[in-house]
Amino acid sequence: SQKIEQNSEALNIQEGKTATLTCNYTNYSPAYLQWYRQDPGRGPVFLLLIRENEKEKRKERLKVTFDTTLKQSLFHITASQPADSATYLCALDSTGGFKTIFGAGTRLFVKA
């Protein structure tokens, strides 16, 4: 069955460092991969979309890579800040598909 894996352990980093979160998937050929941010008790907020024919996408301090051979996406936050502390979800869509599959998310803590 289709499966998305994100590191269930929280990631703790020091302010100013680069945070790197991983999203791995199996039994799936996504055409689109998205990253969302979710704060406790709130709905997710869209951050970035990357397509299968794109290797890398950047937006301000965020960078996403998409390796369809490794079946993996990496999400980087450079110069991290305590305000970046949240849970980050990856989500996959296929071409012509009607359902988006979400990972369970990785909790990020940025310490001042």
Place this chain on the structure above:
Amino acid sequence: DGGITQSPKYLFRKEGQNVTLSCEQNLNHDAMYWYRQDPGQGLRLIYYSQIVNDFQKGDIAEGYSVSREKKESFPLTVTSAQKNPTAFYLCASSILLGQGGEQFFGPGTRLTVL
């Protein structure tokens, strides 16, 4: 301001009761979704709707029902047939169904069974 709203924020249900969660959007989106979120799990799709008067079951539709009589509204009813309804429920909308379209989420409703 355009957005998507859910109510109530917290809901308590006695066993055997049906409850309805509200979801309204003013983004003029055709597609709407209901997800359930449990600790340590990804969002699981309950129902989705591509257009008014049309909706489809998601992965965990048993014990739930929906309606889509208006473009703006997509209420979810949690019936007594849902054996483990305690969870965080999220409604979302998007311009297109799937296809990598950005989903806009509401603030969520936390349902607790007493």
